Amino acid sequence: PRKFKCSGIFLMFPIYVMLSLCYNSIYIFLEDDMIRKDKKTFKDGSVKTQIRVTEGYRPYPNASPKQRTVKSFGYLEDQDDPEAFWKEVNACNDSLKHKRDLRIEIPVSEMMYSENNRLLNYGYKFPESVYRILGIDTFFERYQKTSGFRGKYSLNEIFRYLVMDRILYPASKREAASRLLNYYGLNSEFDLPDIYRALDRFDLVFYDLQRFISERVGDGFGRDLRYSFYDVTNYYTEKDFADPDEKYLDRSGNLVNGPALGQKGVSKEHRLTPIVQMGLFMDGNGVPVCMDVFRGNMSDSDTLKENLDGFKKEYGIERTVVVADKGMNCSHNIDLLCSQGDGYVFSQILKGTKGKRYRKELFTPEGWQEAADGSYRWKLITEEYRGNDISFEIQNGQKVEKKNTVKRMRKVLLYWSKADAEMAEKKREEKLKKAEKSTKNNAYRIIHGKDRYIKEETVLKETGEILDEKQTIKVSTVDQEKAQKDALYDGYFAIITSELDYDAEKIRKVYHGLWRIEESFRIMKSDFNARPIYLNKREHIRSHFLICFVSLVILRLIQNGMGQDRLSVERIAEALRRANCLLERGGYVRLLDVGGKIQYEERLDRKSGKMVPGLKFSSEDQVALDYRRIQETFGTNFYYAYAKQEDFKRFLKEMELSKRA
Incomplete structure (x- = not known):
């Protein structure tokens, strides 16, 4: 400034x-x-x-x-x-x-509490400019004219406000409404009841808006749909019991009666409350393509089957390679992909029944290749397996699935990582220590991962021999044998793929692109506070995720515009929150200092070879530097502490996101 x-x-x-x-x-x-x-x-x-x-x-x-x-x-x-x-x-x-x-x-x-002394945020104008580039305002204006909407409020203004507020100050819709007057130049001619009414309308364009945004991203920034990264996670709700069945419109627009979204299932955060599942498709550039919401008790693998057909047809994709973790790896998903001419890159379980077929190759020394430093080794094999060619027929108005057994070929990458092996060993040792304590102290009997290595044996109290149930007790012991068997798999992983022309390096590179979708889930859960879900109606829950999805797309585009030295979502949001101003008399705007966090000097980490923050303070302000980085990304250079409102509005209007990907 x-x-x-x-x-x-x-x-x-x-x-x-x-x-x-x-x-x-x-x-x-x-x-x-x-x-x-x-x-x-x-x-x-x-x-x-x-x-x-x-x-x-x-x-x-x-x-x-x-x-x-x-x-x-x-x-x-x-x-x-x-x-x-x-x-x-x-x-x-x-x-x-x-x-x-x-x-x-x-x-x-x-007075202190007056309109002239109110702090107004203008940082939201940066993501709002991306909102305009994507044409979301045009989409809602067109929908409002053609749908017979008679509300006195603007759907676009409410949706835009909820997206901007989700990026900067994520909270409940009620709390979001309380900040209506805290943004510079943002129209706020609506209230909380209007927001809840608008959520019903947003649900009606749930799929249409996603397709519209995807087209605009492809036209303006470019899409890479050779690979489609897919994963699913769940979000817990603030409810004690599952919701009853309800009537709703399915993807085809038909009114059906079925289970509600909030159901009790396997929570990834080990919650006992009802959960809601969300499946997300992401392109090769790390930008989300589309998503859908499912009931909490649906298995992860079934969500891919529900999503895949609509994903390809609605987005005009001829062929894609779906990349996913072992949660999506089931025979039906593989058959469905291959029957449609698509490919897959899935991680594969090595333990248990599913991994039994690879144990011989895994522990046979022949065929392994090793990196020069000994930190990594791999083996690539080709195998034949039996699958089903899936087709569909309409019988009595119902879509019926037909299967024909076929033989297919695929590649299997087996690899071992020294770092992962050391980590697995440390985790197992920690579990064994807890298991040992659990056998001696009932205070440790809460079920955790340690119980994997606890077994119960029935022995005679006096001699340890089994005679009669009345004379025996159950004694917990540490299952060292199971721990030794698990140790054989430390550091080993497997990836299977239908793409026979891929070598070992490409298979691993393609699969490791999945980290971006996992980061997207972390952003939605942590940075966007997408959970817990406070809403009850199905339409409101789906609209809530639609708002989070659009917020994620906007921030991903901003990050891609920054190139290699991109900022994290957390740092972008913090810098935008600090961009505040005061309206002065005479038509002037006073821009307050965008800063407040001393940056640490960076040092070279010997192990990773990367620059990491050290312990010494530098002479720079981290938030100020981040804000400058954002301004560079949007092609602006405005640092005056005082400006006429005309000049300031021109600066806000002329900002444009870089189209780098």
Whole structure:
């Protein structure tokens, strides 16, 4: 932000007191900006010149002047074209040299709780510009005109507000409505009942809006649908019991009677309350394509079957390779994909019945290849297996599935990781310690992973021999034999694929792209507070996830626009929350400092070879740097502390997201 010093009016104290009877009139003059050249000596003895554009300011009246960095341009010796470099530095300095005289009138009777003193957030304008690029406002305006909607509120304004608020201040719809007046230039001519009514309408465009956004992402930013990453997770609700059956519109628009969404199932967070499942498709660029919501007691593998057919038809995909974890790996999903001409890359269980067929290859030393440092080894095999060719017929108005047994081929990648093996060993040792304590102390009898290694034996109290049930007791012991069997699989993994032309490196690379969808789930659960779900109606729950989905798409596009040095969603949201302003008299806007968190110096981590935060403070503010990074991504450079509303609105209107992917 622009820095300033106060004029000599404070030295004219008697006159100042007289004027203050009506208004405190303060004239603010901006200090001259300047280019600083600082020599810095490095550990190797080399000396470089750091170039910065700075500006002077006084933190408070009569304080000594200080300087603050507006922009750092790096080291002069590192520049390939010094002439172009200095041209850029001088242009930045010249743009900040124009002095502006502002006259701010402050009534002495101004109260703390007043409209003029309300903090307004303008950071939401950055994601809102992506909202406009995606044409979501056009979508709702068109829907509102053609659907016979008669509400007095705007569906687009409510949806846009809920998306922006979900990105910056995720909370319940009730709490979101309480912040209606806290955004600069955002229309808020609606209330909480209007929001709940609008949620019913959002559910009616649940699939249409997702398709519309996907098309706009493809046209404006590009899609990579050669691979379709799919996963499912669940979200717990604030309910004690499952919801009763209800009537609702299915994907085809038919009214059906079936189970409600909130059902008790296998919670990924080990919750006992009803849960709701969400399945998400993501493209190769890490941008979500579409999602759907399922009842909580539906198995993970069944959600793919429910989603796949609509995903391909509605998004015009001829062939795709679905990448998913072992939760989606079942024979029916594999048969369905292969019958449609699609491919798959799934992780495979090695323990138990499903992994029995690979044990011989797993523990046979022949055929393994090893990395030079011994941290990784792999074996690639091709196997034949029996599957079913699935087709569908309409009988008596019902869609009937038909199966024909066929033989197919696939590749199996078996690999071992030293780091994963060491981690598995540590986890098992921890479980064994807890299991040992559990056999001696009932306080540890709560069911946890340790119970995997506990077994019960029936022995005679006196001699340990089994005679009669009345004379025996059950004794818990640690199952060391099972622990030893599990240790054989430490660090081993398997990936199966239908793509016979893939080598070992490509199989692993494609599968490891799945981390992005897992990160997306973490963002929705943590950064967006998508759970717990406070809503009750099916339509409201689905609209809630639709809002979270659109928020995720917008932030993913912003991250992709940043390139390789992208910021996390948490840091983007924090910087946008700190972008606040005050409306001053005379048509001016006062932009407050975007900062508040000291950055730590980075150091080189010897193990990973990456730069990581150290323990020492740097001279920079992390939030300020993040905000500058966001401005660069949107092609803007606006750092004045005071601006006319016309100039400020022009800055907000002209920002445009970079189209990098």
